[in-house]
């Protein structure tokens with residue numbers, strides 16, 4: 001073995017040892033988190049890995065920056081093969097894939113390496129230009145490690161330059177394939193061939209060694225850089241429960257029977273290892289924060305900061321907890337909001353020292369952050385766990401939500417209405433309760449779950465009645481629970497009161513099971529999501545259909561006879577509810593209902609629509625809290641909707657209805673807000689008999 005090969009072998013072994021130490025250290029830190037099972041639903045996980053991970057589908061939602069990042073990622077994957085050949089050849093100079101692979105396969109390998117290295121070089125050059133000159137807003141602030149990003153991009157650029165130079169110099173002395181297989185190396189070889197042999201040989205030596213050493217430096221810097229995501233993003237996507245179809249948006253249930261005094265999380269050791277892995281996976285791209293309604297209206301919340309702070313806190317406290325001798329913890333990416341007056345890492349915690357109450361209570365649980373994250377991070381889960389700790393462990397929450405908690409406990413609704421008023425909206429409408437049907441030995445096709453807003457709120461009651469009229473018109477045999485219906489607890493759960501939630505949810509399940517309910521329709525996306533997606537955690541399994549989907553089906557089945565369309569052409573802007581859209585991927589049904597029920601309607605879309613729709617500001621319990629900081633989210637959304645020039649705004653959620661109607665008063669706007677059911681009910685052809693058929 002030549003001395004240079006022996007030296008390289010020593011460097012390689014040392015680099016591998018340091019990387020192994022760093023990797024084990026990170027794994028030990030992750031193990032400080034709580035257990036969570038992430039190996040179920042394998043087919044979905046594999047699909048997520050292939051589409052979101054390798055396919056980069058989420059990152060490509062931003063066409064320009066997304067394409068550049070996807071190019072770098074795909075290049076990274078492709079160039080791994082070449083890197084292995086280079087590292088092995090550093091020890092065994094005769095090693096070459098040329099001796100192992102059939103000629104066509106080897107030529108394909110050379111072609112991919114050549115084209116990819118130039119493509120990556122171009123992409124990182126543009127990304128560097130963006131960071132240094134354009135400076136997009138979403139890449140600033142929130143303790144973003146901009147210097148780290150520039151260092152890594154420069155390292156990648158240097159890797160590509162040295163790779164191209166090495167290939168070009170090698171082609172001058174020994175071309176292993178026709179020029180067409182290595183077009184860029186061949187072009188470079190034409191230039192380099194004019195050099196004297198000694199200079200060319202020196203250039204080859206320098207570029208080869210620089211490239212090989214840069215690979216090893218890059219590998220060992222990653223564990224201490226925000227670019228650790230280069231390694232972690234694929235496993236993180238595979239282990240995520242929040243991406244792709246399936247149980248999207250479902251909130252984790254808490255075991256309240258466990259013998260613990262700690263509910264939720266106040267520090268990183270209370271979070272799951274997956275929450276901690278999210279910190280390693282974060283690219284600091286800011287897509288989440290740019291989509292966050294709280295952040296864009298001036299609240300202190302930034303979902304990116306939540307994730308970065310989680311990583312910083314872990315890096316700060318983990319070395320002392322695992323007993324590691326950890327000199328690396330002083331590196332810049334690990335520094336959080338340290339306080340010199342504090343005695344040490346163990347005196348601080350994630351809550352208060354890194355993440356404040358104001359940040360946590362600003363969240364509307366709209367899920368835009370989770371949806372936008374290109375590496376499938378669940379920022380919302382961390383927020384929810386910290387809220388649970390605030391409410392259940394420390395009794396710290398905004399005082400205005402106390403009445404909502406008390407009312408849910410006493411009256412079975414977040415508002416101070418007596419349960420006896422729950423079915424007042426139905427008086428005189430001849431709508432039976434399940435109890436009455438049972439007495440008459442009759443049955444209903446579906447249970448109409450009205451929800452608290454639909455039962456008590458004067459404006460929402462109009463939607464409730466409209467949907468009941470539609471079902472009657474279509475001959476649907478439905479019933480309500482009447483006074484036996486009570487809040488399912490979703491607002492309590494979103495506000496961190498898991499204890500109250502589970503009491504209410506179990507009571508609701510007990511009521512539903514007593515009547516052997518199988519199919520439920522509801523006009524409230526929060527009821528729809530909670531009963532359909534989260535009740536199964538507590539043993540309640542029902543088919544739940546949102547009224548927009550149900551009405552669409554009735555229309556498609558010809559069970560709704562509509563009067564002649566109005567002569568005037570009406571433009572309607574539809575506002576997507578977060579719990580219908582991002583939580584449950586229902587975007588088309590409400591639009592289809594509008595199109596079918598008003599044939600002359602023109603549907604217009606605001607700029608932020610469908611899965612990019614802007615929240616109305618009511619979710620996550622924000623409905624019960626004052627919005628004291630920044631602009632009002634509902635007003636911002638209403639402005640966007642009004643800017644479409646629509647004659648009316650359509651919604652499919654009573655919470656959105658209230659928020660947008662309130663915003664209309666603040667903006668002095670006379671544009672009506674209507675529920676999709678009201679649009680249909682207004683155009684029912686009275687007296688025309690519908691075809692009775694069981695669609696439930």
Ligand code: SF4
Pocket residue numbers: 288291292293294295301302303362363364365366367368369370379380
């Ligand atoms: S769920 Fe919505 S409001 Fe909450 S942090 Fe994410 S984007 Fe912001």
Ligand code: SF4
Pocket residue numbers: 281282283284285286287288289303304307372373374375376377379
């Ligand atoms: S959490 Fe996701 S979207 Fe937000 S900055 Fe990190 S990688 Fe980007």
